[in-house]
Amino acid sequence: MAYVLGVDVGTTRTTAAVCRLDGTRDAEIALVVPSYLQLTEAGTFTVGEFGGEGWPATGFARRVGDAVPFSLGPETCPAEELTALLIMWMIGEVVAREGEQPRHVAVSHPAGWGPYRRGQLHGALRAVGVHDVTLVPEPFAAAENHAVRARVVPGSALAVFSLGSHAFSASVVKRAQNRTFELVNHIEGVDHHTGADFDDLLAALVRGRLGKDGRVSAAECEAAKRAFGPAVVISGVEIGVAEFVEEVRPSVDHLVATFLRAVGAVQPDAVLLVGGGCRMPVIGDALSASVDCRVLAEAAPEHSVAKGAAVAARLVVLGPDSEPDPIDTSVLVHTREASLRFPVGEAPRPDDDEFTAPPPRPPVDVSPLELPPRRVKRMASALKPAGRRSGSRSDSRDDDEDGR
Template identity: 40%
Template structure:
């Protein structure tokens, strides 16, 4: 069955969604289960001792064989050293994108008609072209790049969200971006402006704040465990993972326990939502102020926004919506799984590329629970030299090309040979 694929490679997790063509039309985007226990996988590449690459290995403590956070490094001339091999950040992003494409291919049985990958709003032509070339080199030629807030707006519009001028508050695992998008016939949503936090801020920073809070409440014996060798690193890693779980639980619960394992049994540290919100409120206020500033920089008054969309896993926290509503009038929208919003929106954009709509009005119309009729204009059209992509205004375009640095990249596979490199069939997701 023909299908299109949308991919969102974030700083901490990667997600994907497909839309399939049936006799009734293109189906609503369906999130792909990339991991064993969840739809998303960590945006992590691990090189084993024999040179094999696997995706998503958060338990790996050998930092020299793990690559993470490379999406933020695209455009940086300094390579990352992974398993002793220098590799450009964009090559690592392309490897992860290829892994997703191959994994979906193994499930669907045929290649996607079109692939759309979201990217940070701050990217300009320089970074987009670097990633396009890396994707081309690895064998992904028919790929369109789309700014994350544009993809998010497409996803919300497809679910019936109205409004032509929208703020987008994106809070991921390691990054924050505030953007404004506007509907403009006949090109669809366009990025008007964006900005990141002055200091990097994301869900991982919230986890670290909670780690510090919990450690301050431990007794002397447990504090010694988290500060002394040889078990300190593993114990601290376990504490971080537990605090991440607790942070997610507190999006719905008012109180829960951090559960730690010690030599004398389990230790429970109670944490409530008020404790967590008190820790992170100042940083979130700065982030919301950044969104207000972007709105004004775009020549708009806050009252001119038709609403604000919340994107990213950390955006589920109730305090985020509370602070946004206090600063900006109008409705605030967050999808049930905001960490997959951009992937779903990318899949919607891919449908528009392969099946341009005849009617060019504002927003898609859902015809049933399973299918939709596109009434969005074309987001992009294929361009084979070297690959199709969406050109956006170069707001925050990034640095101009710099003198090249000679880097010996990892030998990247062609599309179908990626299975041999990653061990995709039966391998670690």
């Protein structure tokens, strides 16, 4: 069956979603792997395989456009090339499962990227043989995923609260007359606590009970953080929800204050929660108390951007005018009114003329770094489909990661 593909390369995990062209507009998760590459001594790359001999690379997706490359043993590789290699591998794995090539591929990226960063990723994708691709800002993808099931009228606004394991952002998008979306405002968090920091706060509470020699399970902390009941037991220590909320309240208030600054005077129709960190009930509760609109989240908010990217790819192929208005349905919500998920719009096609020069940088006196010739073609041919994989039913380790 003909399909399109959406790929979201997060700091912790990379997710691929497919959307059928002759089926419903909803997307489904096809593959989830850790955002982890490792160059082996044999000169081949493995994907998602922790440990073993070699030189690992993580966190590269957020460093696209950085002039300083990753040093992987005998090789140096820019962040955009590592990102493109992982995307290429994801596409290949989905093609092997589906038995045919996707009609189009959409890849999400942070809303703060300008033409230079987008151009660097486009160039790296072309170098590894991925040509028919559209880059979609993450809040647009979140919004498009929502618009699949909830009617979003032209002129209305949606706010996107994104919290992953290592990144936070707040955005506002507006529905245009042509049924696409426009970015109204965006703030990228810098000094904010993210999912991994909340894990550490919970671990500190447990360690305070156990003493300095106590051993705390990081996996238990991560799982308990997002699914707090009246109390949780971690490494044999019971932590009440009120105690955890009191510990994280300053961090949550900081996140919410930044989000409200991004919203400004705009009155959004809904707040869309994106990223695995939003599974924490305290996030939804704090936002519900601060905004006068619905606060909406999917059961797995870490997958919302990948699904929305797939929906955006479908719009690129079929066009927004071919899609009927959705019938409102309901999902997990954090406020008083039941509704659904998220919407995006068709991202503009890249124009190579935009990518001729990087944005201006402040004057800094540094010694020039001579980069060796790029070897991305040789690296791409050496990429091996190794490592742990999961589809829509990912294993427990994948489910315990915040993603993004």
